[in-house]
Each structure stands twice: as structure tokens, then as C-alpha cells.
Amino acid sequence: MYPDYEYLGVMRCNSNVATSSCNRINVPSLPEDIILQICFWLSVSDILSLRSANKAIYGFTQNSSVWLSLLRRLTIALPPAQPVFPGSLGYNSRLTLEFFVSRALKLEQNWRDYNPLPSHYRFNGHHRVLSMRCLPGGKHMVTVSQDPETNQESVVVWDMSFRDRRNHIAIAMLNSETPVQKLHARYASTDDHISLFVAFTRPPEEGRTVITAAFVPVETLHTLSSLSPGSSDFLEYSRVDPNPFTRVLDTRTRYPVGALSLSDINGCPLLAVVHRPRTVVFFDLRSGTRALIKLAAVSGYPQWRHSIWDIKILSSQEQVLVIRVLIGEVDMMDTNPLVFEIYDIPTGETEVENAIPLERKLILEHSVDGFFVSDGDASWNYRIHSSPDVPMLHKLSKCPPPPISIFVTTKAPRGFIHFVMLPEVINDGLTSSSTDVTEYIYRLPLGPRAQYEWDEEEQAVILPGAYHSVVWMRSPRRQPPEGRAIIRLAVYRTEGYTFSDSMDTGHTSLSATGSEREYNHNSDDDTMGVDLGHGANGQLGEHPRKRAMKYPVVPVEVARAMRNGTRCLQFDEWLGRLCIATTEDNFIQVLDWSV
Numbered sequence: 001m002y003p004d005y006e007y008l009g010v011m012r013c014n015s016n017v018a019t020s021s022c023n024r025i026n027v028p029s030l031p032e033d034i035i036l037q038i039c040f041w042l043s044v045s046d047i048l049s050l051r052s053a054n055k056a057i058y059g060f061t062q063n064s065s066v067w068l069s070l071l072r073r074l075t076i077a078l079p080p081a082q083p084v085f086p087g088s089l090g091y092n093s094r095l096t097l098e099f100f101v102s103r104a105l106k107l108e109q110n111w112r113d114y115n116p117l118p119s120h121y122r123f124n125g126h127h128r129v130l131s132m133r134c135l136p137g138g139k140h141m142v143t144v145s146q147d148p149e150t151n152q153e154s155v156v157v158w159d160m161s162f163r164d165r166r167n168h169i170a171i172a173m174l175n176s177e178t179p180v181q182k183l184h185a186r187y188a189s190t191d192d193h194i195s196l197f198v199a200f201t202r203p204p205e206e207g208r209t210v211i212t213a214a215f216v217p218v219e220t221l222h223t224l225s226s227l228s229p230g231s232s233d234f235l236e237y238s239r240v241d242p243n244p245f246t247r248v249l250d251t252r253t254r255y256p257v258g259a260l261s262l263s264d265i266n267g268c269p270l271l272a273v274v275h276r277p278r279t280v281v282f283f284d285l286r287s288g289t290r291a292l293i294k295l296a297a298v299s300g301y302p303q304w305r306h307s308i309w310d311i312k313i314l315s316s317q318e319q320v321l322v323i324r325v326l327i328g329e330v331d332m333m334d335t336n337p338l339v340f341e342i343y344d345i346p347t348g349e350t351e352v353e354n355a356i357p358l359e360r361k362l363i364l365e366h367s368v369d370g371f372f373v374s375d376g377d378a379s380w381n382y383r384i385h386s387s388p389d390v391p392m393l394h395k396l397s398k399c400p401p402p403p404i405s406i407f408v409t410t411k412a413p414r415g416f417i418h419f420v421m422l423p424e425v426i427n428d429g430l431t432s433s434s435t436d437v438t439e440y441i442y443r444l445p446l447g448p449r450a451q452y453e454w455d456e457e458e459q460a461v462i463l464p465g466a467y468h469s470v471v472w473m474r475s476p477r478r479q480p481p482e483g484r485a486i487i488r489l490a491v492y493r494t495e496g497y498t499f500s501d502s503m504d505t506g507h508t509s510l511s512a513t514g515s516e517r518e519y520n521h522n523s524d525d526d527t528m529g530v531d532l533g534h535g536a537n538g539q540l541g542e543h544p545r546k547r548a549m550k551y552p553v554v555p556v557e558v559a560r561a562m563r564n565g566t567r568c569l570q571f572d573e574w575l576g577r578l579c580i581a582t583t584e585d586n587f588i589q590v591l592d593w594s595v
Contacts, residue, residue, distance in 0.1 A: 035060050040069040044105055067097035077399055077467055078104050079574035080379045082137035083187050083218045088391070107576040107594035110470065111493060116552045118578075118591040123167045125588045127154075129581035133185040133572035134160075135196065136379040138577065140221065141168075142198055142266040143183040153180045155198055155245075157216065158227040158457040165520050168588075171224040173214055174245040178202045186378070187218070189270035190286060194218045197285065199262045199271050200248070203398075209257045212269055213249035213285055220244050248285045255279065261320070262311035263378055270313060270345070273318060277307040280320065282345055291346040295322065296354035298339055298362070304328050306339070309373040316381050316401070317441045319358065321421075323371055323406070338363040338408065340419075340444050360445045366417065369409040369459070376573060377403035377423075377442070377467030400425075401440050402466030405494065409460050415453035416460055416471075420494070425440045449494075450548070458487065465573035468493050471549075472569065483565030483583045491550040558589050 030038075039047065039060055047070070051061040060066070071078070078100055110116045127145040130153070134141050141158045157172040184199045195215040202210040224244070227234040251272065258274035278295040298306060304593040305327045312321040319342050326337040341357035380401045404421035423440035457477065461471040473488035554562075558580065565583035572579075576593035 004153070007132075008395040032060070036063060036065065039063070039066040042066075042070075044070065044101060062094050064094040067094060069103055071097060071103055074104070075399060076104055076108050077263050077574070079298060080136035082139040083119075083323075086182075092142075103575065103594045110576065110593045111491070111550065114550060115591050116491070116550055118576075118593045119595050120550060120555050120558065120586045120591055122589045125581065125586045126170065127586060129567060129586070129588060130180075131183050131568045132579055132581065133183055134570050134572040134575075134577070134579070135185055135187060136574065137549065138572060138575040140196060141579070142183065142196070143581075144180045144183055144200075152176070153178075155180060155183070155200070155214075157196065157221060159221070169225070171221055171559050172199070172241070172244050174203065174214055176200075176212075178205070178210070182257070182260050184260050184265060186262045186269070188215070188264035188285075189267035190215060190217075190269065190388065196221065197262060197269050198245075201260070205252070208252035208254050211249060211257065211273055211283075212245045212247065212272075213269075213283070214245040215269070215285075216244045249283055258308055259310045261311045261313045263315045264381075265313070265315045265318055265345075272313055272314075272345075274308045274311055276306065276322075280308065280311060280322065280343075282320075289352045291348060291352075293326070293343055293346060293352040293355040295341075296327060296356065297433055298337075298360075300362075301326050301328075301337070304337075309368075310373055312373050312375075312404070313345070313378075314342070314442055315378060316439075319343060320345055321373070321404075321442075322357075323373070325368055325562065335365050336368050338368065340368060340492070342442075342444060359444045361446075363448075366408065367410050367412040369411045370461075372464040372469075373458075374405040374464040374466050374469070374573075377404055379574060390532070392456055401470040403466050404442060405466060405469060405492075406445070407462045407464055407469070409462065410453075414451045414456065414458065414460070415451065417448045418450045418492075418494070419447075420449045421445055457537075458462070462492075463569060463571040465571065466494075468573050468576075470569065470571045470578060474557065478563075479563035480583065483567045485564070486562040486566045489552065489554060489562070491552055493548060493550055494499055540593055552591065552593070554591070558591070561589070 035057075039050070042050065042111055047061050047066065051058050081096060081100070110118075124146065125143070129145055131144045132141060133143075138160055141160050143156045143158065144153055145280075146153045153176050155174040155176065156170050159169050159171050161168075180200045180202065182201045186197050188197050189195070195217045196214045197213060199211070199213040202212065221244075224237065227237055253273075253275060255275035258276045260274075261272040263270055263272075268287075271283040271285055273281045273283065275281055275292075279292055280295075281292040283290055283291060295306070295308070298304070306324050307327065308322060308324045310323040313319075314321055322339075322341045322343060324339050324341070326339065328336075340359075340361040341361070342359040343355055343357050348353055354591050380395070394410045401423045403423065406419040406421065408417045408419070410416065420441045421444065424443055425438060426441050427439040456475075458473040458475050461474065463472075468569055469492045471487045471490045471492050474484045475487050476540050478485045478487065520532065561582040561584040562580065567581045567583060569581075570579045571577075578591045580589040580591070582589070
């Protein structure tokens with residue numbers, strides 16, 4: 001039972017006496033260690049209330065240990081910390097900790113609303129923004145931008161923080177001779193420093209697709225950001241070092257390139273590339289070595305063609321998730337079996353022919369349209385500092401690693417299926433003498449977690465997250481001259497579920513709705529389905545649709561621009577920030593649910 005803290009004192013009452021005779025203790029007169037111990041037991045709202053008492057107490061709430069104690073008691077998902085480098089502001093500063101805790105709590109509170117209301121602002125992207133990737137921690141974002149006059153495309157790094165009342169700014173650029181496709185971005189270690197790595201493909205040159213990877217040190221990005229782009233100091237720095245990126249891979253292949261996966265394994269940047277139909281190539285971006293695996297045919301389907309559609313490096317267990325589709329005869333192609341597999345990542349210059357998976361899950365009777373796999377586990381495992389002695393703050397809370405969400409969109413009927421890969425404890429950190437850190441491993445899902453269907457022709461595209469995913473709908477009958485017409489936007493919430501390995505046995509069919517609906521503003525009509533997650537008693541919980549699907553309020557001018565043509569969207573799940581680039585202008589619209 002916590003004591004009843006007031007602004008200027010603590011009520012210390014005896015239950016046998018009247019309240020009026022309670023003794024009062026003047027908090028500022030207490031020893032410092034006692035005041036800190038009191039603060040260690042307070043909630044965020046209590047700390048903010050106590051902070052407004054007087055300057056002396058305000059100073060105690062500025063102590064980083066108070067916020068670190070609060071962080072350790074949290075049971076909600078925390079955003080990853082921003083990367084730091086030697087000599088920079090300490091990872092455990094009070095500002096960093098307060099940012100962590102307050103933003104996570106505000107976001108959690110906002111997602112409980114059926115129509116979460118975001119703050120809205122925009123910033124100038126200068127050129128056409130064709131694709132975007134957010135980096136963990138919210139400090140940086142990478143875009144592919146196209147000069148409208150020359151049509152030349154560039155990879156641009158943005159500082160997404162607000163500094164000295166400035167808006168977000170472009171701080172580094174990597175020019176490309178040809179269009180940039182399949183952009184990926186990740187923090188990884190190189191030369192004992194944290195760097196920002198990018199990887200992408202370029203269209204075939206003389207019949208060969210180009211695969212490129214490059215990096216820029218975070219310390220360099222910090223310097224460029226602090227010099228105020230456009231200033232004389234910035235221009236001088238840019239003249240001395242006009243290209244801050246270092247290319248570490250520029251290779252060509254005659255095979256069709258499918259998916260990419262960029263990750264960091266034990267401080268080593270690794271790029272996985274799909275050479276369709278059945279080969280995965282691994283490039284060690286530090287040593288330059290190359291390994292590959294060639295997948296064997298699926299047992300029971302020896303005559304079927306198979307093609308890899310997506311991959312994901314599971315960095316914590318040094319394995320790779322492979323998703324492939326089996327294709328039979330023409331008259332058998334109404335449905336395509338799906339195969340989820342996990343393989344060990346080979347080391348060195350190894351080539352593995354007819355590789356055998358460690359795990360395999362075959363899923364039948366679905367007409368596949370596309371795959372979308374979340375990347376929250378990589379954000380949870382990445383390092384913010386090159387030294388392993390610097391802990392990652394988001395791992396100090398009581399939360400396990402986030403699950404991996406796999407979404408499969410279907411064509412007949414229109415809809416999507418949601419699969420979940422749960423982290424399994426393999427070492428609790430207490431029984432091993434070598435480490436005190438709890439270790440996890442991901443297993444393949446036993447079956448779908450939820451399934452949604454709708455009668456309309458709308459096609460769904462999903463920006464996947466571990467706990468929250470953005471689902472946006474476009475109509476094939478409404479095609480603008482440029483971009484895609486987004487007619488509906490929703491946030492699919494999985495964070496409230498009690499995860500288990502049980503498979504949902506049913507699905508939900510949805511009726512069509514009016515085409516003139518304005519982005520579901522304050523509407524109770526759930527047009528995208530209900531939550532099929534089971535509650536603690538195995539039954540559907542109360543108001544499942546409000547728990548599963550949220551319809552955020554979108555400003556009218558943003559909704560209109562998205563309908564007229566959207567180039568790309570990017571969702572930063574951990575910070576609750578959705579970035580939108582439309583064809584209306586070169587500005588990037590931002591909807592933020594955590595402020």
C-alpha cells in the first residue's frame with residue numbers, strides 16, 4: 001500500500017486516529033536518500049505532480065536514478081534508445097530516460113482509444129519522396145528522393161529530432177546513377193563505432209541487377225546535424241568531405257532479385273539477398289565474405305515450382321526466416337501452399353546445396369497476394385553503443401522481446417491473415433554462469449492468429465509492427481495519374497492479446513460499406529473485421545473489434561491528399577509516428593500519436 005503523497009508533504013496516518021490528527025512530514029526537510037527512496041515508488045503522474053511543488057523537490061525528480069527505477073518497473077513496450085558514440089551524452093541521462101518513459105506511456109494511453117487523435121505537422125522534403133525507412137529511436141529517417149528537374153534519385157538521411165526550434169533537416173546524401181529500389185536501413189557496428197547502413201538494388205545494367213550497400217558513422221551524422229545545414233560551417237564541412245558514405249558492396253547478379261534483409265549479428269552487419277527462385281546469398285559487410293544456401297524442394301511437392309517471396313534475418317539466433325510459395329499446374333493455381341522455414345546462416349565462404357530447414361510449417365488453401373513481416377525484434381536487439389558494456393535501456397523493463405508479425409494478404413477473398421512468431425525463453429539468465437541476460441529464440445507459428453475478409457475489391461497494404469500495424473486500403477477502380485489512392489486507414493492492434501500457440505478456428509466475413517466514407521472519423525462501423533484473439537478463458541473478449549482495429553482521426557487536408565495520390569508511407573511503431581508523402585507537393589505529412 002503506497003502512502004498518500006501530497007504536493008508539499010507526506011501524510012503519515014494512524015488508522016486508529018482521526019484524519020485531522022495525522023502527522024505531516026515536510027518532504028524537503030528529509031534526508032536526500034529518503035526522498036529518493038520515496039521517488040522510486042512513485043508513478044509518472046506522481047512524479048510530475050511532485051515536481052510542481054517547489055524547486056528543491058523538482059531537483060530530486062531530475063535525478064536519472066528515479067526514471068531508471070520507473071523504467072525497470074514498466075511492463076509496456078519501450079521505444080529503442082537513440083544511438084550514441086564515444087564521448088557523446090550518456091545513454092542514461094535523465095532527458096533520455098524521461099523521453100523513454102513519458103512517450104511510451106502516452107502512446108499506450110492513446111492506442112486505447114477507438115479513434116486515436118494524433119498531432120499533425122509537416123516538413124519540407126524538398127524533392128519527391130519515393131520511399132522511406134525509419135531507424136530505431138526516432139533520431140534518423142532515410143528516404144529515396146528524386147530531383148523533379150533531373151529525375152536523379154538519392155538516398156537522404158534526415159535528422160528527425162527538433163533542435164533549436166528547427167524542423168526536421170536533411171543532413172547527408174548518397175547520389176545514385178540509376179533509380180533506387182528495395183531500400184533498407186539499419187544501425188550496425190563498424191570499426192568500433194555505430195554506423196547507419198543502407199542497402200538497396202538498382203535496375204539491371206546489361207541484364208544484371210546491381211546490389212549496393214553503404215554506411216555513414218553516426219558520429220558524422222551528429223556533426224552534420226550540429227552544423228546547421230546551409231550554414232557556412234556546414235558548407236565547408238561538405239566541401240572537405242562531399243560524400244560521407246562509404247560503399248562496402250556494389251555487386252551485380254544475373255538472377256532476379258527478390259527480397260532483402262539487412263541486420264546486425266554480434267556487431268557484424270549482414271545483408272541477405274534473395275536470388276529467385278531458391279537461393280539466399282549472405283554478404284558479410286565487414287569482412288566482405290559471401291555465403292549462400294540453395295533450398296531443396298518441399299517434401300510432398302517434388303514437381304511443384306517454388307519461389308522465395310520474403311526473408312528475414314533472425315539476428316538473436318543467427319538464423320534466417322524464409323517464406324516461399326509453391327506453384328503447381330495452371331489449373332491448380334486458385335490457391336498456393338505457403339511454406340515458412342527457418343535455416344541456419346552459413347559462415348565464411350560456405351555454399352550449401354539443397355539446404356534442410358531446422359523448422360518448416362506448411363499452410364494450405366490460400367490465394368496469396370503479398371507478404372509483410374515486422375521488424376520490431378531487430379529494433380529490440382540492436383546496439384546503441386559499440387561497447388557491449390553499455391546496456392540497451394528498452395531491455396531493462398519487464399517486457400520480453402516483441403513478437404514477429406507475419407501478414408499474408410489474399411486475393412480470393414480479399415483480406416489478410418495474421419501469423420505471430422513468439423519469443424521462447426531458452427536461458428532465464430539465472431541458471432547460467434556465463435551470462436545474467438535472459439535469452440530468447442523465435443519459433444514458427446503453429447497456425448494463423450487471426451483472419452479478416454471483406455467483400456469489396458479494396459486491396460490492403462500493411463506496414464507491419466510487432467504490436468501495432470498500419471493497414472491502408474486502395475481501390476483498383478480509382479487510380480490517380482501518380483501514386484496510389486488510399487481510401488481507408490486503420491491501425492491493427494495486437495498488443496492487448498494473451499499470446500498463445502493456439503490456432504484461431506474461424507474467420508470474419510465483412511460486408512461492403514459506402515464509398516464516400518471520410519476515413520472512419522468517429523465511426524462505430526468496423527469495416528475491417530473483429531479481433532479473433534482469445535481471452536484468458538478461451539472466449540472472445542468484450543468489445544473485441546475495439547481492441548483489434550483502431551481508426552485514427554486523419555486531418556481532412558491529409559485525407560484528401562492521400563486519396564488524390566500517395567507515393568509512400570512509413571510507420572515508426574515504437575514512437576507512434578506515421579510519415580506520409582503524397583503527390584500533392586514535396587512536403588512530408590507526420591501523424592504522431594505519442595505527444
